[in-house]
Amino acid sequence: MDKNILQKLAENSEKYMQFETDRMITWCGMCGNFGVQNALKRALTLENISRNEVLFCYDIGCSGNGSDKIEGYTIHGLHGRVISLAAGAAIANSRIKVIAEAGDGATFSEGVNHLIHGVRNDYPIMFLHHNNQNYGLTTGQASACTIKGAKMNGAPYGVYEEPLNPLQIVLSLNPSFVARCFSGDVPHMTSVFQEALKHKGFAFVEVLQSCPTYNKETPEDWYRERVKFIEDKKDYDVKNIWDARKIVDDQEKEIYIGVLYRNEERENFLKCVQGRKGLETELVDEVERVVISPAERG
Amino acid sequence: MNRLKIKIGGESGSGLLSIGNILVDALNEMGLNVVADREYPSLIKGLPSCFIINAAKREINSLSKEIDILLAIDKQSLVHYFDDLKDGGILIHGYERLSGIEDILKKAEGKNIKVVHLKARETAIAQGGKVLMSNTVLLGMLWKVIGCDPKFAELQLVKKFEDKQNLIEINVKCFKAGFENVEKILEIEYPKNAEKKIIIDGNHAIALGGINCGVRAYYAYPMSPASSILTHMAEMSEKTGVLVKQVEDEISTVQMVLGSMFMGTRAFTATSGGGYDLMTETVSLAGMIECPLVVVIAQRPGPATGLPTWTMQGDLNLACYSSHGEFTRLVISVSDSEDAFYLIQEAFNYAEEIQIPVIVLTEKYIAESKMSVPKFDIEKVPIKRGLVKKEELASLKNSDRYAITETGVSKRWLPGTAGAYYFANGDEHLEDGSLTEESLDASEMYAKRLRKTDYLRSILPDPEIYGNEKDADISFVGWGSSKRVIKDIINLENILGKKLKVNYLHFSYLFPLKEEKLKKFFEDNHNVHLIEGNYTGQFGEMVEKIGLKFKNKLLKFDGRPFFVEDAISYILKNV
Numbered sequence: 081m082d083k084n085i086l087q088k089l090a091e092n093s094e095k096y097m098q099f100e101t102d103r104m105i106t107w108c109g110m111c112g113n114f115g116v117q118n119a120l121k122r123a124l125t126l127e128n129i130s131r132n133e134v135l136f137c138y139d140i141g142c143s144g145n146g147s148d149k150i151e152g153y154t155i156h157g158l159h160g161r162v163i164s165l166a167a168g169a170a171i172a173n174s175r176i177k178v179i180a181e182a183g184d185g186a187t188f189s190e191g192v193n194h195l196i197h198g199v200r201n202d203y204p205i206m207f208l209h210h211n212n213q214n215y216g217l218t219t220g221q222a223s224a225c226t227i228k229g230a231k232m233n234g235a236p237y238g239v240y241e242e243p244l245n246p247l248q249i250v251l252s253l254n255p256s257f258v259a260r261c262f263s264g265d266v267p268h269m270t271s272v273f274q275e276a277l278k279h280k281g282f283a284f285v286e287v288l289q290s291c292p293t294y295n296k297e298t299p300e301d302w303y304r305e306r307v308k309f310i311e312d313k314k315d316y317d318v319k320n321i322w323d324a325r326k327i328v329d330d331q332e333k334e335i336y337i338g339v340l341y342r343n344e345e346r347e348n349f350l351k352c353v354q355g356r357k358g359l360e361t362e363l364v365d366e367v368e369r370v371v372i373s374p375a376e377r378g
Numbered sequence: 379m380n381r382l383k384i385k386i387g388g389e390s391g392s393g394l395l396s397i398g399n400i401l402v403d404a405l406n407e408m409g410l411n412v413v414a415d416r417e418y419p420s421l422i423k424g425l426p427s428c429f430i431i432n433a434a435k436r437e438i439n440s441l442s443k444e445i446d447i448l449l450a451i452d453k454q455s456l457v458h459y460f461d462d463l464k465d466g467g468i469l470i471h472g473y474e475r476l477s478g479i480e481d482i483l484k485k486a487e488g489k490n491i492k493v494v495h496l497k498a499r500e501t502a503i504a505q506g507g508k509v510l511m512s513n514t515v516l517l518g519m520l521w522k523v524i525g526c527d528p529k530f531a532e533l534q535l536v537k538k539f540e541d542k543q544n545l546i547e548i549n550v551k552c553f554k555a556g557f558e559n560v561e562k563i564l565e566i567e568y569p570k571n572a573e574k575k576i577i578i579d580g581n582h583a584i585a586l587g588g589i590n591c592g593v594r595a596y597y598a599y600p601m602s603p604a605s606s607i608l609t610h611m612a613e614m615s616e617k618t619g620v621l622v623k624q625v626e627d628e629i630s631t632v633q634m635v636l637g638s639m640f641m642g643t644r645a646f647t648a649t650s651g652g653g654y655d656l657m658t659e660t661v662s663l664a665g666m667i668e669c670p671l672v673v674v675i676a677q678r679p680g681p682a683t684g685l686p687t688w689t690m691q692g693d694l695n696l697a698c699y700s701s702h703g704e705f706t707r708l709v710i711s712v713s714d715s716e717d718a719f720y721l722i723q724e725a726f727n728y729a730e731e732i733q734i735p736v737i738v739l740t741e742k743y744i745a746e747s748k749m750s751v752p753k754f755d756i757e758k759v760p761i762k763r764g765l766v767k768k769e770e771l772a773s774l775k776n777s778d779r780y781a782i783t784e785t786g787v788s789k790r791w792l793p794g795t796a797g798a799y800y801f802a803n804g805d806e807h808l809e810d811g812s813l814t815e816e817s818l819d820a821s822e823m824y825a826k827r828l829r830k831t832d833y834l835r836s837i838l839p840d841p842e843i844y845g846n847e848k849d850a851d852i853s854f855v856g857w858g859s860s861k862r863v864i865k866d867i868i869n870l871e872n873i874l875g876k877k878l879k880v881n882y883l884h885f886s887y888l889f890p891l892k893e894e895k896l897k898k899f900f901e902d903n904h905n906v907h908l909i910e911g912n913y914t915g916q917f918g919e920m921v922e923k924i925g926l927k928f929k930n931k932l933l934k935f936d937g938r939p940f941f942v943e944d945a946i947s948y949i950l951k952n953v
Contacts, residue, residue, distance in 0.1 A: 103812060132794045135641070140804075148801045148812040153793040155640060155802040157633070158663055164630035168637025168645070169793075171595065171621060176641070176794050194633075197626040355615030355622060363621060363643035364792060367592035367763070370618050371756050374578050374586060377613050 082267070089125060096125040101149050107142060110300070112212060112263030112289030117146055119266045120179070120208075123273035129177055137166040139182030139191075141217045142291075143210040146181070160190025167203035167349075172363040174204055174350060177277060181208040184225040185215045188244050199253040202281035202348045206273075209284065211246060212291035213298060220294030230297045246286055247328035251321060251341060256281040256348070258324060258341040262307045263289040264300050268337065275339050281348035288335070303335070310338035318342055381438060382410075382524065382566060383446045384431040385462060387455030391423035393513045394451055398429035400517060400538055402577060404530040405433045406750050409572030413441055413862075415747035415939070420602070420686040426458040435567050437869060439714060439749070439862035443941035446564075449520050451513060456482060465489045468563060470519050472498020472512050494523055494560050501559070505551040514549045518556025525562045528554070576753055580744035581648075583718035584674060585610040586754065588646060591723035592761055595621040595645035597634045602686050603742035604648040604676035632657040632673060640669045640802065642765075642792035644726055648674035651693045652683070654737075658700040661735045665705025667802040667811075668780065668788070668827065670729035670764075674722070674738045676745045679937050688937025689742035691858045691911035697737040698889045698920075706732070706786070706830035708838075709889035711739040713861040716751040718744065721886060723759035731764035732834055733790055739888075741911070743859050743939040766791050774798035777809035782822055786829030835890040843899065844868055845881030852878065852953050853903040854932070855896070857885040857917055860909045863940040873946055878953060891920055900926050907932060907952060909940065 089096055099121045107113045124134060131152040138147040140159035147156035153176075157165045166180035187195055187209050198207065214232060215221040222232040222239045225246060229238045250258055257279045261269040269287065276283035288307070290300040310316060310327075313336060317323050324341035350356065384401070388394035395416070402414045410433040418427030432441050448463045450456035450471045460482055463469060469486055473479055474497050486493055496519060498512035507514070514535070521531045532550055539545040578586075585607050588596070598608040612622045625631040631647045638645035649657065654675045664671035675697060679690040697709045708728050712718040722738060729736040766774065766789045778789045779800035788809075791798075801811030806820045814820060844861070845868040854864050864882040867873070873880075883899045885892075900906050908918040908931040915931050922928065932948045934940055 131799060132797070135793050137637075145813075147805075148803060148807075151799070153799045153802075154811075155637075155667065156804045157636075158659055158804065161629060161633045161660070164625070164633035165637040165640075168595075168597070168634030168639075169641040170637075171623075171634070172638040172641035172643040172645070173794070193626050194630050197630065353621055353623065354612070355619055359619055363594040363638065363645075364641055366594045366619070367642075367644050368761065369592065369756065370589050370620075372586065372589055372614055372618055374576050374582060376617060 085126065085267070085270070089122060092125050095128070095130065096121060098131045099124065099150050099152060101151055103149055105149055106145055108293050110290065110292040111142065112287065112291065113143060113146060113210070115263040115266050115269065116208065116210065116287055116289065117150060119269035119273055121150070122266070122270040123277055126270070127274055127277045129277065133175070134177045134179065135169055137162050137169065137178060137180040139186040141183040141185060141215065143181050143183050145217070160186045161194060162186065163191065163194040163198040163205070163207060166205045166207070167198060167201070170204045171350065175362060178205045179208065180205050181210060183216070184209065184211045184213060184223045184246070188224040188246060195250070196253060199250060199255045199282050199284065202256050202346060204281060204348050204350060206276045206279070206283040207285065209246060209286040210289050211286055212289040212295055214291060214294045216291050216294055227297045245328065245331060247340070248325065250284050251325045251328065255284055255341065256343045256346045257283040257339070259284070259339045260286045260288065260337045262303050262337055263287050264304060265307070268309070272339060279342070281346060306333065306335045307337050308334055310336045310340055381432055381434040381442060382564070383442050383444055384449065384520070385445045385447070385459055386429040386431070386449045386451065387426055387459040388428070388451030389424055389454060390418050390421060390427045392451050393510055394427065394429055396538070397513045397517045398431065400531065400534045401520070402431055402748055404534045405431070406575060406577040407533065408526065408530050409569040409574070410435060411438050411575070411750045412577055413438055413747060413749050415441060415743060418687055426455040428455065428459060435569055438866055440866045441939065441941055443943045447520065447523065449516055451516065453479065460485070463489070463491060466491065468492045468494060468523060470494045470516060470523060472496055472516050474499060492563060494519055494563070496556060496559055498556070501555050502552050505548065505555050507548050507552045511549060511552045514552035515556035518553040519560045521553070522557045522560050523563045525565045528557055573752070575750040577748050577750050578715045579606070579746055579748045580712060580715050580718045580740055581606040581676070581746065582610050583715045584648070584712070584722045584740065585614070587719040587722035589614070589618050589620060590719070590756055591726050591759065592644045593620060593646060593726070594643045595623070595638045597623050597625050597631045597645065597647050599625055599628045599631050599649065599653060601650045601653045603678055603745040604650055604653070604674065606746065607648045607674070628653040628656040629660070632660040632671070635673070636660055636664055636669055636671055639671060640793070646672040646674065648676060650676050650678050651680050651696055654693070654696060654700070659702070661707070662701035662703055662705065663804050664735040665701070665703070665707060665827065666804050668733040669802060670733055671735040672725050672729050672738065673735065674740060677739060677741045679935065685937040687742070689859070689911070689939050690935065690937065691741060691860070692935070693739065694888065694916040697739055705827055706734050706834060707889070708732070708734060708736045708834060708887070709739065710736060710886060711858045711888055712744060713858055713884070713886070714744060714751070715749040717886065719754050720759050727759070727762040728834070731762055732787055732830055733764065734830060734834070739858060741859050764790060771796040776800055780807065780809045780811055780823065782809065782826045784829070785833040786826050787833065831890050835892060838887045838890070838892055840892055840895045841883050841885045843881060843883055846879060847881070848902040850879045850881040850903050851905065852880055852949055853899065853906045854880070854882045854909045855899070855906060855921060855928070856882065856909040857888055858911065859939055860911065863942060863945050864909065866942055867945050867949070873949060878949065880949065885917070888917065889920070891924070893924055896921065897926065905929050905953070909945070911935065911940065
């Protein structure tokens with residue numbers, strides 16, 4: 081890790097510590113969630129975002145069990161619906177950074193329509209896709225991202241469906257920000273999260289996350305052998321969606337991590353939505369009488 | 379003439395709505411009280427549909443089944459609606475080939491019906507108009523038949539085409555051609571200096587009420603008969619600055635509402651029963667994290683797709699008992715275009731002050747029927763946010779958010795506004811929202827949330843009595859649009875010659891049920907009946923559960939509202 085970053089964290093330890101909890105953590109030892117949570121706290125500190133300037137929205141599952149393990153305003157909502165919930169919150173007050181987190185079950189099965197429309201609308205949220213390739217909290221069933229042939233709870237003879245390619249799906253939706261990280265590399269995750277926090281629209285960040293208890297097919301070492309930094313790829317243009325679509329096709333040999341695609345020119349939802357153009361105030365500050373007669377139209 | 383009853387029939391898409399609306403606006407402008415509803419099939423073009431308009435000098439709130447005047451735009455609707463016309467009524471049509479409707483004309487003679495006829499298409503073309511303007515000719519004929527001053531209708535024509543100057547002149551010409559070439563038959567009485575009323579449908583009133591009480595975001599997925607709230611909200615958005623968003627499905631819609639309300643603005647959504655089914659998991663979450671939520675259900679007959687463009691009071695049980703787990707909620711029902719404006723505002727106050735989901739029921743009949751109502755009093759319902767005062771923000775503790783209290787209501791403040799923060803946890807939790815599975819902690823928090831039901835019941839307004847409080851010959855208890863028909867009955871001088879005392883107890887706040895006045899109403903009246911637009915008498919069951927017993931029940935579930943005649947024939951059988 082960059083020594084300057086450690087130095088910066090040390091200087092801002094008070095800010096970092098405001099997110100720290102003394103509650104008992106209930107994830108399994110070696111669970112990828114530890115790394116994700118740590119990197120998130122670091123990124124918030126480095127981006128100078130304090131506890132009062134962020135809302136964490138959690139889906140259901142092991143990642144969701146982190147909802148009271150980070151100090152700050154959190155919502156622990158329903159399965160599959162966190163993108164919509166977070167979007168509604170973010171729209172109401174853009175002074176507060178909204179971070180939504182969900183697993184592969186929520187994102188690519190239960191609530192896949194919300195992902196599609198979340199990206200399409202470019203809602204101003206950072207979205208963390210915890211991809212551990214299984215349903216952990218319900219004890220290891222297959223998800224839509226589980227590798228074909230893996231023997232899972234409920235699929236004792238091996239998963240017979242082809243897995244989805246999450247980033248290929250997201251990239252097909254004309255997103256404004258797509259990144260991928262690996263839960264075993266906290267410093268790299270931190271820097272990617274920082275970029276995602278700075279992004280104005282929908283920042284999709286996939287974390288390839290080890291699950292020591294249920295994911296035997298792609299454990300920590302499996303990823304460690306395969307991940308490569310996108311910065312090291314020659315002639316790669318982060319603004320070219322076709323470069324990104326090409327590179328995410330490989331889910332088995334060379335898995336590139338980092339910010340894979342960004343379109344800074346796209347205007348986010350709040351800049352586009354009808355009736356709000358030119359307005360600088362936040363919806364939360366506007367709750368008061370507005371009188372319009374029955375005959376009036378826009 | 380007490381009540382003028384007009385039906386305009388035409389194929390869906392025939393321009394029926396335009397002349398209907400011009401007629402309704404003109405009658406309202408004259409100071410008459412108007413109620414007007416559309417009946418139409420669930421399709422875009424073809425098949426007969428109609429506009430029913432009742433107008434009177436005195437207050438009216440409901441519709442009559444009987445028709446004095448049928449205006450038929452095309453042959454199909456002439457045939458379809460002819461039998462609704464009363465003996466001695468008036469048929470207005472512009473059909474050209476009379477040989478094609480000989481049977482009907484013969485029947486009309488037998489029923490002593492006056493036929494008013496002009497070749498409408500020919501007349502319109504002779505004025506330089508297009509075929510569709512034969513509707514304006516028909517409007518002119520109708521206007522003359524009911525004996526009204528043409529200036530009122532012409533004014534509305536000018537308004538309607540104000541963006542298209544060339545159409546104004548030609549439409550006024552067509553109107554005049556219709557008006558001048560038929561005879562006056564009726565003499566309509568109208569007040570000379572009446573206070574001007576507005577004419578508005580229930581969905582429009584809900585939209586305006588929401589905006590009036592500080593709604594800043596409206597999320598929706600289209601579903602009849604709630605869809606026009608989205609239309610209204612969107613069309614007004616440039617002026618109001620309300621963020622209006624059509625979302626991918628009802629689940630997402632209600633989640634976005636919840637997210638926005640959690641962050642601290644006012645937002646809501648409206649749907650019908652099927653869409654609400656999809657929202658119920660979120661309603662449960664709102665109950666658990668004690669986040670205010672307002673959802674409007676515009677009822678239509680179910681189950682499944684049912685009768686999508688017709689009316690019903692069939693989703694009370696859905697509103698009261700849907701969603702998993704037990705939690706406090708409030709169910710309110712609007713009854714007409716007037717209280718829709720105020721009750722949506724009350725819904726937000728209760729949702730925010732008690733920190734609960736509030737479900738507001740309306741019906742297709744209320745949502746889409748237009749009604750003359752007094753100008754809205756924009757200050758009548760104060761905005762009550764239920765948030766802690768600014769001075770208190772600095773001294774808050776995290777555990778204040780879900781603190782166990784006697785009423786069940788804890789302090790609420792918005793994300794980012796205080797040093798203290800909280801976890802809005804869908805899992806069972808402690809006072810700061812952190813997760814617990816301990817028996818005592820879990821049960822205390824569970825009971826805290828449900829104690830809000832008793833508290834809410836204690837502060838809710840009582841149901842309202844219409845007519846005399848006591849000793850009626852027949853009494854009714856009901857909710858929603860039932861109020862409209864019974865109010866009209868109460869206002870009658872006699873019922874088919876009989877002098878009968880009728881009274882009515884109306885519930886706007888349905889659940890939790892306020893019992894005291896209800897029990898008193900049963901004590902004070904000997905012949906109490908239920909009136910409800912469904913098969914099982916859902917509200918009736920709630921009332922009878924507390925030990926009261928209705929003499930009989932007036933129920934209806936054919937997709938139509940209660941007409942005046944429905945109530946009259948029931949009353950005559952049950953006094």
